[in-house]
Amino acid sequence: MSAFELQSLDECLDKYLPPEELKEVKRILYGVEQDNSLELPAGAKAIAEEHDFEIKGYRFTARPEQLRKPRLVRVGAIQNSIALPTTAPIEQQREGIWNKVKNMIRAAAEAGCNIVCTQEAWTMPFAFCTREKYPWCEFAEEAETGPTTKMLAELAKAYNMVIIHSILERDVPHGDTIWNTAVVISNSGRYVGKHRKNHIPRVGDFNESTYYMEGNTGHPVFETEFGKIAINICYGRHHPQNWMMFGLNGAEIVFNPSATIGRLSEPLWGVEARNAAIANSYFTVPINRVGTEQFANEFSSGDGSKAHHDFGPFYGSTYVAAPDGSRTPSLSRCKDGLLVTELDLNLCRQVKDFWGFRMTQRLPLYAESLQKASSLDFKPQVIKDN
Numbered sequence: 001m002s003a004f005e006l007q008s009l010d011e012c013l014d015k016y017l018p019p020e021e022l023k024e025v026k027r028i029l030y031g032v033e034q035d036n037s038l039e040l041p042a043g044a045k046a047i048a049e050e051h052d053f054e055i056k057g058y059r060f061t062a063r064p065e066q067l068r069k070p071r072l073v074r075v076g077a078i079q080n081s082i083a084l085p086t087t088a089p090i091e092q093q094r095e096g097i098w099n100k101v102k103n104m105i106r107a108a109a110e111a112g113c114n115i116v117c118t119q120e121a122w123t124m125p126f127a128f129c130t131r132e133k134y135p136w137c138e139f140a141e142e143a144e145t146g147p148t149t150k151m152l153a154e155l156a157k158a159y160n161m162v163i164i165h166s167i168l169e170r171d172v173p174h175g176d177t178i179w180n181t182a183v184v185i186s187n188s189g190r191y192v193g194k195h196r197k198n199h200i201p202r203v204g205d206f207n208e209s210t211y212y213m214e215g216n217t218g219h220p221v222f223e224t225e226f227g228k229i230a231i232n233i234c235y236g237r238h239h240p241q242n243w244m245m246f247g248l249n250g251a252e253i254v255f256n257p258s259a260t261i262g263r264l265s266e267p268l269w270g271v272e273a274r275n276a277a278i279a280n281s282y283f284t285v286p287i288n289r290v291g292t293e294q295f296a297n298e299f300s301s302g303d304g305s306k307a308h309h310d311f312g313p314f315y316g317s318t319y320v321a322a323p324d325g326s327r328t329p330s331l332s333r334c335k336d337g338l339l340v341t342e343l344d345l346n347l348c349r350q351v352k353d354f355w356g357f358r359m360t361q362r363l364p365l366y367a368e369s370l371q372k373a374s375s376l377d378f379k380p381q382v383i384k385d386n
């Protein structure tokens with residue numbers, strides 16, 4: 001079997017494990033005691049069927065409290081392939097993807113989603129492997145006033161939904177600088193703010209440092225009508241301190257719009273965002289694109305292998321992890337999909353009270369050690385046996 005005939009690990013478990021074992025395996029693997037699937041409205045399912053994308057629903061509950069009402073929020077995470085060949089005119093490529101994703105946002109609205117997030121650089125092929133500036137920089141647009149933000153602002157208002165979308169940003173006032181940026185649009189349709197990717201990969205064919213620099217927007221948390229949200233863009237997933245800073249700023253849900261391939265990161269995928277949810281007592285939503293994108297000109301990986309035209313398949317597998325360490329199954333590894341998850345944000349504080357990870361965090365100790373570790377005359381604290 002080739003890597004991409006396997007649609008999803010979950011389907012595999014469901015297909016081959018007897019029901020009793022399956023229940024125990026899911027409890028151990030996903031931290032879920034009972035079936036936590038969420039029934040979705042027929043209207044949402046009909047849109048998914050008509051436009052050929054997967055739609056799945058799950059819920060995370062919290063214990064009832066006496067002084068606080070449940071804080072239920074529905075989150076929609078969208079994974080998709082590109083719509084047209086990478087050689088098609090830029091505007092047509094972008095519109096093709098817009099049209100796909102608009103249907104998915106409509107389904108999210110039907111499913112009652114309050115917040116929706118796209119994958120990384122969602123309006124374009126992930127062309128940074130090529131190291132070519134032309135024509136890919138033409139996909140870059142202004143975060144606040146660009147055509148994609150404008151288009152989504154209308155949907156955000158119409159559907160009363162916060163929309164987070166991750167784009168290639170062109171910072172016109174600062175000399176047309178290019179950034180990798182997530183934009184937050186309020187459910188009123190207003191632009192709330194943006195966050196620029198903090199950690200830029202220099203691994204495999206992820207030649208993103210050719211296009212943009214490390215972000216300069218810190219670790220903002222956006223306080224919306226539906227909770228305090230933040231975005232840790234793709235490769236920031238590998239940096240526990242990046243996740244931690246969003247937690248220190250009070251995030252309750254951290255989205256992780258990504259573009260990554262199986263050969264490189266699939267074994268890490270289920271671990272990192274889930275661990276971040278546990279360590280920081282918040283929900284995490286890692287989202288990855290699907291499909292294989294072919295480029296006209298060959299590019300090489302600088303590892304002695306033959307030059308090639310594609311990056312390798314992106315493996316989707318979008319999921320949601322909760323602060324208590326439980327998680328949803330993943331969306332497909334190959335197909336466009338919308339994952340709808342209902343969260344009770346009260347779970348964040350309940351888990352903080354129970355585990356005390358925040359209380360026991362020892363920030364001053366680490367601040368002091370980090371200060372030393374980042375000084376020029378740093379000497380690692382090693383005690384030798386001699």
Ligand SMILES: NC(=O)NCCC(=O)O
Nearest residue numbers: 201206234235259260265
């Ligand atoms: N887009 C991006 O940062 N990808 C890097 C590879 C990875 O983090 O898995």
